[in-house]
Amino acid sequence: xxxxxxxxxxxxxxxxxxxxxxxxxxxxxxxxxxxxxxxxxxxxxxxxxxxxxxxxxxxxxxxxxxxxxxxxxxxxxxxxxxxxxxxxxxxxxxxxxxxxxxxxxxxxxxxxxxxxxxxxxxxxxxxxxxxxxxxxxx
Amino acid sequence: xxxxxxxxxxxxxxxxxxxxxxxxxxxxxxxxxxxxxxxxxxxxxxxxxxxxxxxxxxxxxxxxxxxxxxxxxxxxxxxxxxxxxxxxxxxxxxxxxxxxxxxxxxxxxxxxxxxxxxxxxxxxxxxxxxxxxxxxxxx
Numbered sequence: 001x002x003x004x005x006x007x008x009x010x011x012x013x014x015x016x017x018x019x020x021x022x023x024x025x026x027x028x029x030x031x032x033x034x035x036x037x038x039x040x041x042x043x044x045x046x047x048x049x050x051x052x053x054x055x056x057x058x059x060x061x062x063x064x065x066x067x068x069x070x071x072x073x074x075x076x077x078x079x080x081x082x083x084x085x086x087x088x089x090x091x092x093x094x095x096x097x098x099x100x101x102x103x104x105x106x107x108x109x110x111x112x113x114x115x116x117x118x119x120x121x122x123x124x125x126x127x128x129x130x131x132x133x134x135x136x137x138x
Numbered sequence: 139x140x141x142x143x144x145x146x147x148x149x150x151x152x153x154x155x156x157x158x159x160x161x162x163x164x165x166x167x168x169x170x171x172x173x174x175x176x177x178x179x180x181x182x183x184x185x186x187x188x189x190x191x192x193x194x195x196x197x198x199x200x201x202x203x204x205x206x207x208x209x210x211x212x213x214x215x216x217x218x219x220x221x222x223x224x225x226x227x228x229x230x231x232x233x234x235x236x237x238x239x240x241x242x243x244x245x246x247x248x249x250x251x252x253x254x255x256x257x258x259x260x261x262x263x264x265x266x267x268x269x270x271x272x273x274x275x276x277x
Contacts, residue, residue, distance in 0.1 A: 062182070063183055108244075108256070113169055
């Protein structure tokens with residue numbers, strides 16, 4: 001990934017070991033995964049928007065999620081447009097942050113402190129996302 | 139809370155590597171501790187999951203240098219230390235499993251002035267390390 005001061009595509013990845021399963025069973029699992037991925041993306045989008053909703057009186061500290069000012073960054077978070085693939089049972093969804101500073105804020109750069117908002121959100125939501133996958137595959 | 143101790147352990151390993159110090163010297167520090175400089179390596183704690191049993195912590199390491207060759211030299215050294223065949227470091231007698239998660243390149247408007255790689259690692263305590271020499275049965 002190369003960032004040049006533009007929006008950023010962030011991936012939602014979950015994997016399940018399906019070695020040894022029959023093709024018939026795999027087809028059923030793929031169908032369930034296809035159904036659950038959009039819901040996972042919606043969960044992540046809502047979670048990221050929540051993370052970006054902090055209203056502070058001063059600037060966010062180094063390493064903290066950015067504070068909400070106008071809400072442009074928060075509003076620019078949306079689910080990826082069919083940007084996910086299914087290879088065996090490795091689910092790859094994505095969310096897009098269209099704001100020009102979306103990538104720079106998440107990862108930083110020379111003279112710009114990283115203000116991660118996506119990776120902490122994924123860590124917070126990981127148990128929920130795993131549960132959604134388990135329920136869908138049951 | 140483990141992140142501060144794990145960073146100290148990682149920093150000690152990085153500072154002891156000849157390839158890394160040949161490029162960035164002693165400029166290895168937590169993001170925000172010093173003004174930005176080129177060359178340098180900074181670290182940012184991205185995720186600190188205190189609630190989980192193993193309390194994994196995700197770190198972002200940023201490498202800045204004047205040439206991409208120098209940046210990749212440092213990245214190769216970091217990957218050798220934190221993503222090798224036996225990627226376990228020791229923090230106060232506890233083994234910490236280290237895993238490479240992702241990497242990216244950021245370029246600024248002054249693209250000829252500096253080059254950058256940003257690397258994510260997960261540091262995950264696994265168990266107390268066994269030291270045969272410290273085993274009373276062996277002494």
